[in-house]
Amino acid sequence: MPTFPRNPIMSLTAEQPRHELGESYGPDLRLADLLTPELGDLELGYGTAAGDVKLRTAIADRHGVRPEDVVVTVGGMHGIFLLAYLLEGEVVTTAPQFPMTRNAFDTVGAPVRAVPLTFDEGYRVTPEAVRAQLTPQTRLVSLATPQNPSGVAVPLETLREILDAMSEVCPDAYLMVDETYRTAAYGDDPIVDTALRLGPKVVSVASLSKCHGAAGLRIGWVISTDADLIEQLTTAKFSTVVTASPVTEALAVRVFEQEDKILGERRVWLEQNLRITEDWVNANSALVEWVRPSAGALCVVRLATDVDLERFRRTAAELGVRLADGDWFGDDPRVFRLGFGFLPLEDLKAALDALREAFRAAR
Structure with a gap:
């Protein structure tokens, strides 16, 4: 009987600990930030299968495509699951x-060929490593940029070379690029262009959950310039959830109307918290090391070999510190995802101080 694999990452939806360093997004928006008197007149009927046209237009405008190239989904994971289901076959x-992405492939029974990424190599994806996993049976290549858990980006030139390899080995396959963290840049860093501009075999998936602080709206999207694929996705969406909520779609339009302000404030927040985290790692280099992220509210850290792993886990729990375990993602047990974008500055400093105490106690 098909089932959904259970992963301990579900614990992040449980009660929040005193020092939350496990989350992967920035501060939450509040409903009051989005409400307008006009929303009170919204009719609570069904929406449309593809999604509200105003919302699809807002998404399309930011990606240089047409509204009809966009399907609104119930969070980004809904879109990934629909793609995994529709493009049945081998996945690279x-x-x-991110464990929920792998779960989607496993749940639909897709054979998976994995490209190993390591801390020591900075989680760098190479075209050669991807090509080595491609076969004529490959139907989908799934990459995230920036990645979860590392926050490391895959350069557009690397994606272009991967597409060239796919055109030779598996020309009918699609490259799905999870761009959930693409717009979560630091300070004055430029926002990288969407991978969609690389060609019609690229499918982009993202949501309002991470960069915009609106995870509670459960609004994501899939974008493709392949009309047949969009038609299949629209039908698949209707067959699973009928439509997204017109209420949250209307609120999502409000998010996009305020996007410059929202992202501008978060750029400052993320840059500030990244700098605090970097200084903390440098000051505690005998205990921990990291891979500096390209964008997003997350990074990975690795414990020194002389830190007792199990004692660290126990002490961190006693101190109310939560990280995201590396083995949730299929990484080394000494690696952890550290979310630095969730807490305000002083709370982040306090959480990192408590984390240092747990490291020292376990050394």
């Missing part, structure tokens, strides 16, 4: 990886 992806 990475390890480590």
Whole structure:
């Protein structure tokens, strides 16, 4: 009987600990930030299968495509699951990886060929490593940029070379690029262009959950310039959830109307918290090391070999510190995802101080 694999990452939806360093997004928006008197007149009927046209237009405008190239989904994971279901067949992806993405492939029974990424190599994806996993049976290549858990980006030139390899080995396959963290840049860093501009075999998936602080809206999207694929996705969406909520779609339009302000404030927040985290890692280099992320509210850290792993886990729990375990993502047990974008500055400093105490106690 098909089932959904259970992963301990579900614990992040449980009660929040005193020092939350496990989350992968920035501060939450509040409903009051989005409400307008006009929303009170919204009729609570069904929406449309593809999604509200105003919302699809807002998404399309930011990606240089047409509204009809966009399907609104119930969060980004809904879109990934629909793609995995529709493009049944072999999947080439990475390890480590966001566990819910891997679960989608496993749930639909897709054979998976993994490209190994490592801390020591900075989680760098190479065209050669991806090509080595491609076969004529490959139907989907799944990559995230920036990645979850590392926050490391895959350069557009690397994606272009991967597409060239796919055109030779598996020309009918699609390259799905999870761009969930693409717009979560630091300070004055430029926002990288969407991978969609690389060609019609690229499918982009993202949501409002991470960069915009609106995870509670459960609004994501899939974008493709392949009309047949969009038609299949629209039918698949209707067959699973009928439509997204017109209420949250209307609120999502409000998010996009305020996007410059929202992202501008978060750029400052993320840059500030990244700098605090970097200084903390440098000050505690005998205990921990990291891979500096390209964008997003997350990074990975690795414990020194003389830190007792199990004692660290116990002490961190006693101190109310939560990290995301590396083995949730298929990474080394000494690696952890550290979310630095969730807490305000002083709370982040306090959480990192408590984390240092747990490291020292376990050394």
